[in-house]
Amino acid sequence: MSKIYLEQALVYSNDEIAQDIFELRLETPAIASEHKPGQFINIQTNPGGLPLWRRPFSIARISGDIIDIIYKVIGTGTQQMAALRPGDAADIIGPLGNSFSVEIKSGTIPLLIGGGLGFAPLIILRDYFVHREITPVLFMGAVTKAEHYYLDDPQAELMLTTDDGTLGHQGLVTDSLQRYFEDAAGHQRFAAYSCGPEPMLAKVASVCRTHGIPLELSIEREMACGVGLCQGCAIEQLPPQKKYALVCKDGPIFNAEVLAFTDHTGSSND
């Protein structure tokens, strides 16, 4: 476990990078140096006021002392975050949770599959691999063009999809993944990592299982504490694992095969 810090991080910038999607850059040397890909921070969006709980966000990128958070404005907490200005302080706890398994056999191709905001934690993973001269394949889906914020990657293979066809392939990110496997004809080694809405994750799990590819998922749950104290963020696991894991502490990264929800393959409502 990495050391956990409670910090008043300096806001370096906070810009809208796509529709309602912001990139918050925070100066926090301790968390930046301690973090591992897949971990998150927990931010108090209105110190002393409401909302009562901190809000969790994946670390999307590190550059020197600065960590980047990419977030979508969906409610009170994220609205308050959008009002942060350079020079403000942000009350954060981190780095939290476990991390992706990044040690892969040489020749293995990392597949990074993200839906919507679910792409944020995969960016840092992409950076990790690219830094080690491993070229990942990135699958990124969104509802529509305006919500895509990761448009171009000269150092990796990038497959964009939109539900409405306004950018990249029309369709779901899982269609794109399926097609990729058909083309790849099965004689390569892959390691898959995914993050996004759970119906999508279930489908990704089903596709990966069919092709015998190990898959790690980054899971989101509402969190009261984020540090394993409240037991609120339980997620059901399959036997022989213990019945419930804590997303904040045992996760947020899980092997797809241990989780109960990915067992319902073929759920069609993504």
Added chain:
Amino acid sequence: MSKIYLEQALVYSNDEIAQDIFELRLETPAIASEHKPGQFINIQTNPGGLPLWRRPFSIARISGDIIDIIYKVIGTGTQQMAALRPGDAADIIGPLGNSFSVEIKSGTIPLLIGGGLGFAPLIILRDYFVHREITPVLFMGAVTKAEHYYLDDPQAELMLTTDDGTLGHQGLVTDSLQRYFEDAAGHQRFAAYSCGPEPMLAKVASVCRTHGIPLELSIEREMACGVGLCQGCAIEQLPPQKKYALVCKDGPIFNAEVLAFTDHTGSSND
């Protein structure tokens, strides 16, 4: 009763005019034209969030379509108000409450006695008289120089006091009033109006009673509704008045002689 409006008023300006004291100028033609001196507005400082109750503030000045509020930052609500920027909307209800009795016999000298923020509602009264070519005498007290925001008045007589002597006379505003009466030697007609901390008001009431001068007080109470619906803002009256009056509706302006608290003359803790 004047008509009451619920409005999204445009913030014209919001400047710090003394230490922690702000002047908020709001564009609201309806309230500006309907108001009478002594009335107040009730502002929702964080629409949809906390604090739950609106916050009441006296109208301190009117210029055309614009009403001025002078407020001191003391807690959550006023902190939120301090963050208002020109062009923002402010959710206000007003004008509320009754008003000062401004019809005075010719030759009567209005005495306006304010302590701290308690001076705000007296400014609009001062404007009323000056506009009618009646010259009021203004007594204004504060703890220290930094808290004085009304420093100069070419059209009225102005007596400043500070507790610590950093501006004007050292002492209490009631000392200054007492001295004024001694000098005036009692052969003029006066009408007194006062607003400020209640121990001060009790003392002003006692001084005025001694000199047989009619006195109206502007009273503050915490308010849940501000419009007479909750009965929360009760203040005790002396017989033969009904036992409790509502500060938001029967007040905020009361004849000093009807209130119970001014009956305890000589209370020394101001």
Added chain:
Amino acid sequence: MIDIRTEIGSLALNNPILTASGTFGYGDDLPDYVDIKDFGGIVTKSLTRQPRDGNAPPRIVETASGMLNSIGLANIGVEAFIRDKLPIIREKETVIIVNIAGSRLEEYCEILELLDGEAGIDAYEINVSCPNVKQGGMEFGVSCPHLKRLIKALRKLTERPIITKLSPNVTSIEEMAQAAVDAGSDMLSLVNTLVGAAIDIENRRPILSTIFGGLSGPAITPVALAQIFKVYESVNVPIIGIGGIGSAEDVIAFLMAGASAVQIGTMNYRDPGIGLKLMPRIEAWLGEHSIERITDIVGAAHA
């Protein structure tokens, strides 16, 4: 067109939003921007037999997402109400529910008898749970036999619908609900305020002159929803939901928990125009979810 009308027992409401007692006066003297027609109905301030001055100040305290009050049933008394207020409000196009309170059974009966002779009252709401009056009244809200006796006595005196307003400050809300229904209550409204207190640390004493007051506002919404959910499963009369309601989502949640209509109290204070604002949002929500009648969602959260 979405049908937002609803019925609570024999009462037809234009929409399910009522005002809560003590938060809307008598419905006659409202700020100009409030139109009483925006509400499905109004509930008056509790009336007692004699006028009451109410409790000594301080009477209210703001708390985290809520407030405490100990108004002490300050009201003009039933006779002045009949003389001065009823003639005005009975002309308004809305349902009029008169709330009554007393400290003895006989007092409740006298008030109801006086009112029952008057036209223009659609129902009675019986306040058995005002926690901040010293001279009793409270035992009716926390003891089944007392409650039963009271409602039975009132039932005999009127043909009009009786709504018993339940106190949340009990070990078993189901038992109280059952007692009221057994005694002939046509409907139930819940919750009244929770007993609470606040301390003035500078002066080292309780803030409220009565020490204890009633907690209301969004803070109590989860407690209200739980009690309504339970009562819906235990008795078979319409429920009027109360407790911190301030948004369209709140109203929908209360209906799904089992309320047929709701009352808005504390959130009226911030926004007396709230009736006007919420109904269009609720209609929009129903439309987006292809729900044609608002009554279709009543109790929908029950398996």
Added chain:
Amino acid sequence: MIDIRTEIGSLALNNPILTASGTFGYGDDLPDYVDIKDFGGIVTKSLTRQPRDGNAPPRIVETASGMLNSIGLANIGVEAFIRDKLPIIREKETVIIVNIAGSRLEEYCEILELLDGEAGIDAYEINVSCPNVKQGGMEFGVSCPHLKRLIKALRKLTERPIITKLSPNVTSIEEMAQAAVDAGSDMLSLVNTLVGAAIDIENRRPILSTIFGGLSGPAITPVALAQIFKVYESVNVPIIGIGGIGSAEDVIAFLMAGASAVQIGTMNYRDPGIGLKLMPRIEAWLGEHSIERITDIVGAAHA
């Protein structure tokens, strides 16, 4: 120098701030920036005889100034606690209070007997009021005879201080307090959570898998203060105050209402370092008010 030490019965505390059960784990596995010494003592998660997985998710909901939980007493069980946790925490320089919960009287007794053989436990807190476990336990918290029987049985088994943790979901908190004290409880802690619910309107069902959960946080502070105020006037044992505490002013208010010490629960989540922050502020407040000992303000709000 202000004296911030306090005593609750025979327990000497370095300061009056304890952690609340279920909000600090077992005290062994804390974020690095938390120093257990900042707290006057810690209360463990409720221990049951056997390990418990806890309830199905969703287990928590954020509400207005509060939260609902239905964790369902997920814990490692008393034996694993004795084996894996107690050896670690008994070394820490703070008071250790072990909270126990059961569904039958015999279960409580077995747990306490196992613990009583172990060194390093300063007191037991008896959870009789967990509202979100299906298989009982709750009747002890809402029925005087049941509570009396339970505490009497436990009293026979130990010399260590027994703290009975009262449920706020009762008609008369004074009666429950009296029952616990009559049965031999050395102290009382209150309040546990209020029963509440929340509705998922999109899916038309309760949010929590168990429908009902426990409401905690600043929303319930006024209810906690009222019950503590009442209990302080009705029994004569030390009270540990609980309910939404998050600021120095809150701690002072709870002490003035009658608590000798307090527990912090929900507000720990936002700020697990809260123990470190509040005590200096409380000391400063006492200093400004020329109060030399923190114990001087206990019960100060009572006339």
